[in-house]
Amino acid sequence: MLFKVFSKLALVLCFVSVQALAYQIPLNDARSVRTKQQIGTVFMSQPTIADYKVINERQIVVFGSSIGQTRLMIYDVDGRLIISRLVDVTQPLNHVRAEVNKRYPELNIEIAPMGAKVAVNGVVFTEKERDGLYALVANMLGLEKAERWGSTVNMEFPEPMTGDPEAEFYRNYTYEGIIEGLELNSPFQVNVRTTIATVGSEFSETIGVDWTSGGAPGVFTFPNMTASDLSATITALSNDNLAEVLAEPNITVLSGEEASFLVGGEIPMITNDTNGTTITFKEYGIGLDIAAKVKNENEIRLKVQPSVSVVDQILSTTSAEVPQLSTRRATTTIEIADGQTFMIGGLMNSEDIESLQKIPLLGDIPFFGALFSKSVTNRKTSEVVIIATVNLVKPTQADSLTIPRIHKTNTFARWLGMSREFSERNQQDAELVQLMDNGGFAQ
Numbered sequence: 030m031l032f033k034v035f036s037k038l039a040l041v042l043c044f045v046s047v048q049a050l051a052y053q054i055p056l057n058d059a060r061s062v063r064t065k066q067q068i069g070t071v072f073m074s075q076p077t078i079a080d081y082k083v084i085n086e087r088q089i090v091v092f093g094s095s096i097g098q099t100r101l102m103i104y105d106v107d108g109r110l111i112i113s114r115l116v117d118v119t120q121p122l123n124h125v126r127a128e129v130n131k132r133y134p135e136l137n138i139e140i141a142p143m144g145a146k147v148a149v150n151g152v153v154f155t156e157k158e159r160d161g162l163y164a165l166v167a168n169m170l171g172l173e174k175a176e177r178w179g180s181t182v183n184m185e186f187p188e189p190m191t192g193d194p195e196a197e198f199y200r201n202y203t204y205e206g207i208i209e210g211l212e213l214n215s216p217f218q219v220n221v222r223t224t225i226a227t228v229g230s231e232f233s234e235t236i237g238v239d240w241t242s243g244g245a246p247g248v249f250t251f252p253n254m255t256a257s258d259l260s261a262t263i264t265a266l267s268n269d270n271l272a273e274v275l276a277e278p279n280i281t282v283l284s285g286e287e288a289s290f291l292v293g294g295e296i297p298m299i300t301n302d303t304n305g306t307t308i309t310f311k312e313y314g315i316g317l318d319i320a321a322k323v324k325n326e327n328e329i330r331l332k333v334q335p336s337v338s339v340v341d342q343i344l345s346t347t348s349a350e351v352p353q354l355s356t357r358r359a360t361t362t363i364e365i366a367d368g369q370t371f372m373i374g375g376l377m378n379s380e381d382i383e384s385l386q387k388i389p390l391l392g393d394i395p396f397f398g399a400l401f402s403k404s405v406t407n408r409k410t411s412e413v414v415i416i417a418t419v420n421l422v423k424p425t426q427a428d429s430l431t432i433p434r435i436h437k438t439n440t441f442a443r444w445l446g447m448s449r450e451f452s453e454r455n456q457q458d459a460e461l462v463q464l465m466d467n468g469g470f471a472q
Contacts, residue, residue: 059091062089063088064112076099100113132161155323219281223415225275225276284322296311329366335413336358
């Protein structure tokens, strides 16, 4: 008897739980609802979201008109409630799921409705796959692209650069109506090893550089040369006053983010107005701004802006002395593969230096002084050259790092051939030097 009571109670609870489930109806779709009792009255709380049509005394059809939730309540002819269900009208996603599975069969992507929005979840291997999935879902649902201001990267570039829509490759975007849940299996990190040098007019002839080769004017790539190789060439030429290395920044940046480098300082700029004196600071020196976007190992897009600024002269006013900066800056966007090197040139600067040599007293005689003097004009031309090597890197494990040490030996140990341990330690130090040459990252 007790067993029958529990059985009936379980059936009642099961019936209640089933009745409590919501009807999931895609937008502009419909489903049939049947009852065992004869239908007397049908009530829909939000007819603009979902409505119904009576088919016969025990069957109705519910159809979705707009995205949202409403409640369906059905009473029998005696006024007893027989069905009370939420009706959830969602985006139709079957065609989207089919297209995603067709284009990305190797990925396990889940697309589910979340009220008026659509959640896209899963794990992808590249940012190109992630961005492509979001764009595919958005285009198939007619959703608009929007900028996610909370996490947008804003680099301190001049107005012509930030105003260029093509320059926004590194920014983070979202789509109205999409809940982004895709995760990268292993986020890419880009190491840019850069050499910034100033060279004389004879430098290009010395190394045989043709600035017109390659794609964009002043920018070309070296398939088999690294920044270290060209930096060594510049260092060697510096002995002949042909070149000078200004800085060698080694910057690592996460894909989709930006990094900056500055060696210099800040100059106070004084302005006077009716409210008093205002002091602002202007940066000067050698700067480098980099933004990276990795599609795959053979498609690394970089936006690079190097700048070199120095104090040219001091302008004196009635109230203050204002420094004037001489700046050379370049901005370029390139696409390069892992391990390749590119060069930026063409940042020229020319100075004319005039000097007068004369014999004292005789050179000051009017008209005849020119016979005892000599005027010399020298033109000094310099150019800023930026060489950079791009590598995809990953952090090095802590247990693989070795602290450099000096291992002392003596003549007696070397004479007896007891330097094997010393050789092994030297090998470890050589591996450490190689690691540091890579910027502290394992390639």
